[in-house]
Amino acid sequence: MNILIIGNGGREHALAWKINQSDLCKQLYVAPGNAGTAACAQNIDIKATDFDALAKFCLSNKIDIILVGPEEPLVKGIYDFFTTNPETAHIYVIGPSQEAAQLEGSKAFAKAFMDRNKIPTAAYREFDNTNYEEGVEYVRNHALPIVLKADGLAAGKGVLICHNHIEALAEFELMIQQSKFGDAGRRVVVEEFLHGIEMSVFVVTDGINYVLLPDAKDYKRIGVGDTGLNTGGMGAVSPVPFADAAFKDKIIQRIVEPTIAGLKNEKLEYKGFIFIGIIKVDDDPYVIEYNCRLGDPETEVVVPRIESDFVEILTAIAEKRVNELNIAISKDAAATVVAVSGGYPNQYEVGKVISGLEVTSFKDTVIFQSGTKISGNDIVTNGGRVLAVTSFGDNISEAVEQSVYMLEQIYFDEIYFREDIGYEFKK
Template sequence: MNILILGSGGREHAFAWKITQSPLCDNLFVAPGNAGTSELATNLPISYNDFDAVAEAVEKNSIDLLLVGPEEPLVLGIVNYFEQRSEFKKLKIIGPDKAGAQLEGSKDFSKMFMQKYGIPTASSRTFTAETLAIGLEYLESHPLPIVLKADGLAAGKGVIIAEKHIDAENAFTEMLVDGKFGSAGNKVVVEQFLKGIELSVFVLCDGEHYKMLPEAKDYKRIGENDTGLNTGGMGAVSPVAFADANFLRRVEEKVVKPTLLGLKSEGIKYVGFIFIGLMNIKGEPYVIEYNVRMGDPETEVVLPRIQSDFLALLASAGKGTLNDAEIKISPQVAVTTVLVSGGYPEEYEKGKVITGSEKVEDVFVYHAGTTLNGNTEIVTNGGRVMALTGVANSLENAVHKSQRAAQAVQFEGKYFRHDIGMDLIRYND
């Protein structure tokens, strides 16, 4: 098979790494890719949101399977684009169409969907600029803290947790009146704050059947002990100590099955990944959000634990035969630590030379924001630069491997969290 992966982050490098292990893989392409994917595949210098250029690449390289990494092209309708063109009817695409992608593309849609199909979630109300006054009145009497979410895609920055009513009212007005998140904030979802332990569950669907993938916990805040600004993710751990077999069974019965039944009832044939952000509240799962793709950096701990042929799983999802596929999960623990550019998640510089990654042993090195400087040196090219994954028989050893690698790789301004997984070690104790 010839495969094209869309995206340029650590998630896409992990996909490429896993797919090249399959005997089914003939040729692999990544668009646009990074310095890491260039060692495994052919990088194509095209934007994943340029559907015409993607279609040209699919045709030119006789692509059999298209794996869409990020959410944006899915929300913009890349699946619909290909479905409308008869010459691509044999192309298998891993990712939902525009209707299915609303689960992530619209917080308002996903909340209404959960309420309609009885999926446990926080109570919420949605407001627009026209209902600003009603919204401000609603906020005044809302229990603290208050969660405000921009309805559309806001590059992971559209969620605000306000500890004071005045802060909630200011943020609400900034979104709806001042256009803080552009059109993504034309609607604002005001949500009850849920107190519990957060984790993510991943499901691969073929439109009819599904397979549960390993769960993970990620670390969003820039600072140690979950302080400071939100980021795209500073690290991740899989499996998750507080998600035992009973809890995951509840997730499957109360969340996964009703979600897939709901999609079917809405006439949506969902092919691809569903990433379910959950809160574990006294052993009961509550959905915080849906994403319509794999997470990053969660992919970098989920894929090393999948022992079966990952490409065979994807091909089964594309053909609608996932029920016949086998998935085998390793009991080992995977921990990833993300190296970021100095200043991230705010202003940061690019082009810093990276050294030491080739000497790192016994970890998986996944490139994220990297590129080649004149085909010789690897340099930084983004906020999140690399994810370093250690796999071991114990959480402590996996943490040690990942952290040791994070210290070994060097570039100017490098920053990483030293406490990834430490809360789970304490939980185990």
């Protein structure tokens, strides 16, 4: 099969690395890709949202499967674009329809979906310009902390946790009246704050059947001990130690199965991956959010633990036979530590030469590239999150220690990474 991966981050490098191992893959392309994907696939200089150019490329190169990495093309309707065009309808697109992708594209849509399907989540109200004054009163009288979420996609920056009413009211005004997050924040979901510990669950579905991939826990804060600003993710671990069999059963019965049933009953076309952000409150799971694709950096810790042929998984999704899958998972623990540019998640410089990447063949470690590009004979930084180093171990402590050691062998100016990923679980 000829396969096209869409995206340019560490997630896409991890997917390319895994798919490249399959005998079922004849030719692998990534659009637009990065310096890492160039080592295991052919990069194509086409933007992820340029559907016309992607279609032309797919027809010229006889693409059989398109695997969509990031959320933006899914929310903008890439699945519908390809499947409703007679010339491209034969190409398998791994991802939900535009309507189903609103599970991520609209917080209000996701909340209403959960309400209809009796899926446990935080209590909420939604507001926009038409009921702004009512929203002000609601925020003013809400228990603290209070969570404000921009309804649409806001590049991972649209969720605010406010610890006093003055801050909450100011942010509420900035979002709705001052367009702080552009169109994404013109509608705001106001949620109760749930106290607990978070994890990520990954579901493979064809819209009717499902199987679970390994679970993971990611670390969003820039600083040691989960302090400082939120980022796109500083690392992840898998499996999640606190998610025992009894808790996973609750997740399946109360969240996963009602989600799949809801997709089917509401005729939401969904062939792909569902990322469910879960928070454990006491011993009960609640949904924080849905994502309509695999997460990043969770993909870099989850995909390496999958021992089955990944192209077989993609084909089963497309052909609506996920029920036939029996996915083998490594019993080893895995940990991903992300190296970022100095200044991230605020302003940072790019174009820094990266050295030490030749250690990629080290046993039990894989280096995935995210914000990189090729410049002459060098690989240089090209984003905030630059590398994701994944290692295996008998436990999380061993895996994290190995990833940190490997990152200490790599250098670019102002490199920064957290050495305490998985700190709650270290032995």
